[in-house]
Amino acid sequence: MIGTILRQRYRIIKKLGEGGFCETYLAEDLDIPVTPKPVCVVKRLKPREINPDSIRLFEQEARILYELGQNHDQIPKSYAHFQEGQEFYLIQEFIDxxxxxxxxxxxxxxxxxxxxxxxxxxxxxxxxxxxxxxxxxxxxxxxxxxxxxxxxxxxxxxxxxxxxTTIAIKSGSTSRxxxxxxxxxxxxxxxxxxxxxxxxxxxxxxxxxxxxxxxxxxxxxxxxxxxxxxxxxxxxxxxxxxxxxxxxxxxxxxxxxxxxxxxxxxxxxxVINQRLLVVPKLVPVRLNGKYGYVSGGKLVIPCQFGLANNFSEGLASVIKGAKWGFINTIGELAIPYQFDNAFRFSEELAIVQIGEKYGYINTNGQIVIPCEFNQIYWFSEGLAAVQIGEKYGYINTNGEIFISCQFDRTLWFSEGLATVRIGDKCGYINTNGQIVIPYQFDNAYDFSEGLAKVTISGKDYLIDKTGKIVY
Missing domain, CATH: 1.10.510.10 (Transferase(Phosphotransferase) domain 1)
Structure with a gap:
């Protein structure tokens, strides 16, 4: 097939693959008056036999492919389909x-x-x-x-x-x-x-x-x-x-x-937060004792806040007077000033403080997990560490205790594992609360790219998810 010109237009230049009843080639479109010529994909279909049914099926499938590709950017466009001898051909967009x-x-x-x-x-x-x-x-x-x-x-x-759906066999089931x-x-x-x-x-x-x-x-x-x-x-x-x-x-x-x-x-x-698709990079800046935000070399949100934190999921916590609230990326107040402290959003929930206790709000500012905890962390992988009494455990996004409060210290989950401490040693649990790496480290940190830093007798090491020291 290499060098063959189909319909006096598509010159085959390379074979891309082959399977069952189909061969796939790369071709040049000779009709386009530019150099080098644009390329396309040629599918050469070799049915077992050519008859009215196979021709009808080919036309039907080619029409479906054309309609799908014309109206969606992530499906290859179909340019042409035709029959030559005992073979069918489809001409499609080449995906680079x-x-x-x-x-x-x-x-x-x-x-x-x-x-x-x-x-x-x-x-x-x-x-x-x-x-x-x-x-x-x-x-x-x-x-x-x-x-x-x-x-x-x-x-x-x-x-x-x-x-x-209008054509079915007499039993009423989908056509085979x-x-x-x-x-x-x-x-x-x-x-x-x-x-x-x-x-x-x-x-x-x-x-x-x-x-x-x-x-x-x-x-x-x-x-x-x-x-x-x-x-x-x-x-x-x-x-x-x-x-x-x-x-x-x-x-x-x-x-x-x-x-x-x-x-x-x-x-x-x-949860996918649509604000994440349009959030510019905004960085807090302090001028004359007040905070605002800069982006792209410009001051885009004037300096007017007593303190200002980084944006997360399209919102940032800021303080005016004695209370914290949240602004959106154009500086509008999205959640009123009402909290004694407020932190970044993670998985659509943010930590807030009222009095001496902590809880969580959603992106509408509603308190969805009451402020009743002494200490809490942000959500990660659907769980957040909380302190009740002297011990730490984990709650789910409904505020229910998911892993009982039994640890002296905890960290957030990362790649399915979280650091926990009992006494003077650290280990790792999974999201079901099971110990998967025993308590043996003086310090242990979260996993990233399958590795975590740990400390043993004053020396730092990297371990994998089995707890094996790899570096």
Whole structure:
């Protein structure tokens, strides 16, 4: 095929890949009067036979691809489709970037925050796909591209089917179609030729598990009910475990029904604050005894506050007179001055002090966890350390004691683990409160990139999440 010119326009210059009944090539578009010529992707489909049904199906799928790509920036555009001899051709936009097999690679695990972002990014594309009653049916790392601008692009819709709810077999069930997909990412109902929208949710959940535990889905064991066994291989928040478990339920009816339902739940559990998308970098500055904020070399919020803290999640705590409140990024008062002290927002909650006690408010300024604690920390991974009496434990975002107050000191959670102290030694617990690294360190700090600094007999070391000293 190299050097072949299709339709006197598309010159094949490189083979990109091959599978089952499809070959993929890179081609130059000779009709465009520039040098070098722009490139596109050519998919060469080789059906088992050409007949009216296969021609109709090709036209149908090509039309779906065209409509999807025309109206979403993160799905490749389709430029043309045609038949030559016993072969079909699709001409599509070339995505300049790399696929996720370069990010989800053997020997590398992604952290919780990265996986949540991956889930959110892919689900946002799938919401549009599912809204158009289309099932992708082959979601896997190789079919998710990261474009040069950092955005994800969902590729290879070569086997998508239009769901026609008005056409069904006499029994009333969904019409049976091909069980095409990739082993490990393909759920049971798809393997037997009856894919659902939730089949795509299953595949994405398997990608999340693969990224978290560094194990190919093909190698994951199942229990007697056919459910994937994976939770014991990673330390992440209980919320994320439950979310992914629902994505990969063996029974399709127990999963999220479609991408919108899954995305709504994800954004509810791991709140996305729209202010974060537009917040400029604002830095407190003090002039003549008062604080304001500068950005881009300009004073953008006049100096008028007695004290001012950094912005977090689109809000900053400031003091006027004797009380603290919160301003937004254009300097407007968002939460009135009413607190004896106030701190930054984390996971949509901020610590405030009234009298001698501490509690939490939401971004609307409502006290959602009463000021009844002697000492508290900000929320991280859905939990916050609090002091009751002489001991420390952890509460959830509802203010309920989640890990009992039994520690002499605690820190916030990071990468699924938190430092706790009993007596003169520190260890680490997971988000269920279980000791996973025993009390043995004089000092211990939070994890970052899979490592944490600890002190033993006056010397500093780095440990991994098993507690093993690596440096």
């Amino acid at each position: 970037g790399h696929n996720l097999t370069q990010e989800i690679t053997p020997g590398k695990k992604l952290g919780e925050a990265d996986v949540i972002q991956l889930l959110r990014d892919v689900l946002e594309i799938l919401v549009y796909v599912h809204k158009n009653k289309v099932i992708h049916r082959d979601i896997k790392p190789a079919n998710i591209m990261r474009r040069k601008d950092g955005k994800l692009v969902l590729i290879d819709f070569g086997v998508v089917k239009q769901i026609n 179609t091909s069980g095409f997909g990739t082993v490990g990412y393909m759920p049971i109902e798809q393997a037997i030729g009856k894919p659902k929208l939730s089949s795509d949710i299953y595949a994405l959940g398997m990608i999340a598990i693969q990224a978290l535990i560094d194990l190919s889905p093909r190698l994951l064991a199942e229990d007697d009910d056919g459910e994937i066994i994976w939770i014991d291989q990673v330390e992440i928040s209980e919320r994320l475990k439950q979310f992914i478990n629902k994505m990969v339920c063996c029974e399709w009816r127990q999963r999220y029904r479609n991408a919108k339902e899954a995305l709504d739940e994800l954004n509810k559990i791991f």
